[in-house]
Amino acid sequence: xxxxxxxxxxxxxxxxxxxxxxxxxxxxxxxxxxxxxxxxxxxxxxxxxxxxxxxxxxxxxxxxxxxxxxxxxxxxxxxxxxxxxxxxxxxxxxxxxxxxxxxxxxxxxxxxxxxxxxxxxxxxxxxxxxxxxxxxxxxxxxxxxxxxxxxxxxxxxxxxxxxxxxxxxxxxxxxxxxxxxxxxxxxxxxxxxxxxxxxxxxxxxxxxxxxxxxxxxxxxxxxxxxxxxxxxxxxxxxxxxxxxxxxxxxxxxxxxxxxxxxxxxxxxxxxxxxxxxxxxxxxxxxxxxxxxxxxxxxxxxxxxxxxxxxxxxxxxxxxxxx
Amino acid sequence: xxxxxxxxxxxxxxxxxxxxxxxxxxxxxxxxxxxxxxxxxxxxxxxxxxxxxxxxxxxxxxxxxxxxxxxxxxxxxxxxxxxxxxxxxxxxxxxxxxxxxxxxxxxxxxxxxxxxxxxxxxxxxxxxxxxxxxxxxxxxxxxxxxxxxxxxxxxxxxxxxxxxxxxxxxxxxxxxxxxxxxxxxxxxxxxxxxxxxxxxxxxxxxxxxxxxxxxxxxxxxxxxxxxxxxxxxxxxxxxxxxx
Numbered sequence: 001x002x003x004x005x006x007x008x009x010x011x012x013x014x015x016x017x018x019x020x021x022x023x024x025x026x027x028x029x030x031x032x033x034x035x036x037x038x039x040x041x042x043x044x045x046x047x048x049x050x051x052x053x054x055x056x057x058x059x060x061x062x063x064x065x066x067x068x069x070x071x072x073x074x075x076x077x078x079x080x081x082x083x084x085x086x087x088x089x090x091x092x093x094x095x096x097x098x099x100x101x102x103x104x105x106x107x108x109x110x111x112x113x114x115x116x117x118x119x120x121x122x123x124x125x126x127x128x129x130x131x132x133x134x135x136x137x138x139x140x141x142x143x144x145x146x147x148x149x150x151x152x153x154x155x156x157x158x159x160x161x162x163x164x165x166x167x168x169x170x171x172x173x174x175x176x177x178x179x180x181x182x183x184x185x186x187x188x189x190x191x192x193x194x195x196x197x198x199x200x201x202x203x204x205x206x207x208x209x210x211x212x213x214x215x216x217x218x219x220x221x222x223x224x225x226x227x228x229x230x231x232x233x234x235x236x237x238x239x240x241x242x243x244x245x246x247x248x249x250x251x252x253x254x255x256x257x258x259x260x261x262x263x264x265x266x267x268x269x270x271x272x273x274x275x276x277x278x279x280x281x282x283x284x285x286x287x288x289x290x291x292x293x294x295x296x297x298x299x300x301x302x303x304x305x306x307x308x309x310x311x312x313x314x315x316x317x318x319x320x321x322x
Numbered sequence: 323x324x325x326x327x328x329x330x331x332x333x334x335x336x337x338x339x340x341x342x343x344x345x346x347x348x349x350x351x352x353x354x355x356x357x358x359x360x361x362x363x364x365x366x367x368x369x370x371x372x373x374x375x376x377x378x379x380x381x382x383x384x385x386x387x388x389x390x391x392x393x394x395x396x397x398x399x400x401x402x403x404x405x406x407x408x409x410x411x412x413x414x415x416x417x418x419x420x421x422x423x424x425x426x427x428x429x430x431x432x433x434x435x436x437x438x439x440x441x442x443x444x445x446x447x448x449x450x451x452x453x454x455x456x457x458x459x460x461x462x463x464x465x466x467x468x469x470x471x472x473x474x475x476x477x478x479x480x481x482x483x484x485x486x487x488x489x490x491x492x493x494x495x496x497x498x499x500x501x502x503x504x505x506x507x508x509x510x511x512x513x514x515x516x517x518x519x520x521x522x523x524x525x526x527x528x529x530x531x532x533x534x535x536x537x538x539x540x541x542x543x544x545x546x547x548x549x550x551x552x553x554x555x556x557x558x559x560x561x562x563x564x565x
Contacts, residue, residue, distance in 0.1 A: 175428055175429070175435065178421075178424075178425070178428060179428075179429065181414075181416070181417060181421075182414060182417070182425050184416075185414035185415060185416055185417060186412055186414055188376070188408075188412065189408075189412050189414060189425070191375075191376075191395070191396040191397050191400070192374060192375075192376070192396050192397075192400055192405070192406055193400060193405075193425050193426050193428075193429055193430055193475065193479065194397050194400035194401045194429035194430035194431070194479065195397055195429045196395075196397045197397070
């Protein structure tokens with residue numbers, strides 16, 4: 001039985017080399033490039049995990065901030081008691097459990113209702129955490145002081161990226177992946193060929209949420225002082241959607257194509273126009289949607305078909321010339 | 323061959339004030355090809371939807387080979403061995419022709435995966451007349467080929483009961499001949515089939531028995547020749563004054 005096709009092997013090797021070279025970066029630079037790369041890797045993992053669920057189902061989830069914040073809080077609450085790796089695992093599990101509960105409760109909601117619910121979820125959890133903290137009489141924030149530096153975050157995120165890509169690849173070639181493609185095409189047909197559509201969606205939502213929770217936990221040391229407003233910041237949810245859609249969600253590596261330019265753009269804009277960041281990013285986003293309505297992935301596909309057509313025209317012209 | 327595979331007893335489904343299926347009862351024997359006919363809006367498709375689990379009956383019972391399937395969700399009914407085609411053809415446009423067929427076999431009644439699924443898909447494509455087309459883009463198929471594809475998908479789970487919802491509708495005369503022959507072949511394999519159909523030639527030449535529905539009720543059930551000459555049936559189709 002063939003385990004890997006030639007092109008899968010090639011993509012695997014390129015991917016492994018890419019991740020390995022990202023992991024080497026701290027040897028060359030400890031400053032700006034490292035910080036920027038941590039940001040890129042952060043959103044690569046978040047967007048790819050998001051697209052695992054939202055790509056095939058077309059359900060736009062704004063729950064990223066909820067899962068991310070749960071991961072961050074798992075670390076913030078336990079950092080004095082438990083070792084960091086265990087807390088990342090706990091953060092991932094808590095996010096996964098919440099994703100499961102939310103999934104069971106909401107995936108029957110269609111379209112826009114699901115979007116609104118997931119947006120509300122992050123807000124709800126944030127309010128609950130704020131309330132709990134004030135009830136317990138502690139201060140508003142929690143300190144996360146560790147020896148972990150930027151390069152450690154980068155290595156952990158690189159590991160997560162490898163994990164999310166392998167997971168995505170395994171899902172795509174599994175029955176679950178096949179079921180999701182059928183659901184994305186026609187949910188009625190999916191049910192009538194024997195797919196438990198609700199279960200398939202919940203399972204994928206849990207996988208996606210678990211990964212996002214783990215990322216939130218990994219990033220906790222970066223913030224040092226963790227508040228509900230910072231941890232459950234819905235900007236993360238929106239940025240993940242924008243970047244993933246900008247790249248394209250129909251290929252596993254699609255979001256990557258959106259994350260890299262957008263993170264760099266965001267970084268440049270926020271350093272040059274510190275007071276007008278939202279304005280400039282908003283304008284950039286409008287321009288992107290207008291110029292690349294199908295994302296970077298779709299743009300390349302269009303370009304390829306245009307070139308093919310152009311080549312045919314050239315050949316025909318060539319014949320016409322004596 | 324004489325055992326009853328499906329038994330529908332007093333199935334009822336209302337949409338608001340409209341009772342689309344009004345206490346309908348009938349049986350389908352193992353290996354039988356039953357025609358379900360009636361004028362437009364008489365509740366035939368709703369009846370198929372009740373059997374396949376697309377919608378639940380308000381009351382009544384549907385039993386498949388001893389197991390109650392009424393009230394079960396569609397995916398559970400499919401796994402128990404009911405496969406169907408749709409009145410408005412539903413292919414999966416972004417999947418390849420082969421994947422469209424395997425979709426029916428991976429999650430359903432008898433499950434296949436990997437190399438087995440690949441072989442099954444090719445055999446079924448050959449069967450329905452799409453041999454050698456496994457790699458073509460699904461969107462480029464003609465209407466009859468989409469219908470063939472849907473039939474292959476329904477057969478992929480090796481269902482105990484096959485539901486065809488106006489599978490022959492919209493075909494031209496030569497395609498119709500091919501279509502009728504195809505259904506006859508499938509039926510000769512011993513497959514139990516319920517077909518909702520308006521094409522009377524097909525009903526006459528294919529069905530063992532017909533059930534006639536009108537305004538949500540069964541008005542006749544029996545041998546094709548006898549039922550089609552029944553004055554009540556003619557009245558239902560042509561209106562009272564012509565009978």
